[in-house]
Amino acid sequence: MTSQISGARPLTPSQKRLSGRQKTSTTRLAITCALAFASVFANAVEEGDMAPNFTLPSIYDGKPTIDLASLRGKTVYVDFWASWCAPCLRSMPAYNELYNRYHDQGLEFVAINVDNPIEDGLDFLLDTPLDFLIPSDPDGEVTERFGVVGMPTSYLIDPTGKVRLVHMGFRDGDMEEIEAAIQEVMAE
Known part of the structure; x- marks a missing residue:
């Protein structure tokens, strides 16, 4: 049964159909979105790729910039995160x-905050102090260069700069998988 709002008239068959112009606009929008989404995936960093280098400022004023190339020779876990992302x-x-x-033992963590404004990330860090970069x-x-499409997304990078693990999301039980991958890379 269909309910109607008092005073509202049902659409006529011609109103229900999209006009040619509306169909063209809708089709163009769908194609544009599909191409944009596909281009992100086409450029996404995958396991086996070399990690793209980056130099970013610390979220904290007065701290030095962080350059991935300077961490070469170490196992590096890069995590993209935002304050609005519960996981x-x-x-x-x-x-x-x-x-x-x-x-x-040589592990570095680099947690790249993507908040804009950065004060949102800083507010979280006031309550949750962290020891890593x-x-x-x-x-x-940099988020775009890595092809990140969801938060959180993490990359385990070996001492040569090769991506060994790409991990999306964060659920109970994920730490065991992540720790095992870190141990494996560090044992090589």
């Missing part, structure tokens, strides 16, 4: 524990 925020304390467990990418340039 991102849940992952940070677990990543901090993992970082502290393996840092002395936290650069800021408010313009999304």
Whole structure:
């Protein structure tokens, strides 16, 4: 049964059909969205690729910039996160524990904050202090270079700069998989 709003008239058959101009506009919009989405996936960094280099400012004023190339020779876990992403925020304390467990063995964590304004990320960090490097990418340039399509997305990079693991999302039980991959790369 269809309910009607008082005083509203049902659409006529001609009103229900899209005009030729509307169909063309809708088709163009769909094609544009599909091409944009496909281009992101076509450029996405995958396992086996060399990680694109980047230099980003620290989210904290007065701290030095963070350059991925300067970390060559170490195992690096790069995580893209935002303050509006609940799984991102849940992952940070677990990543901090993992970082502290393996840092002395050569592990670096780089948690790239994509918030714009960056104050949103800083507000989270006031309540959740973290020990690893936290650069800021408010313009999304590095995020785009990696082809990130969802938050959080992480990349395990071996000492030669090769991406060994791409991990999207964060759920209970993910830390075991991530830690095992880190241990494997560090054992080589």
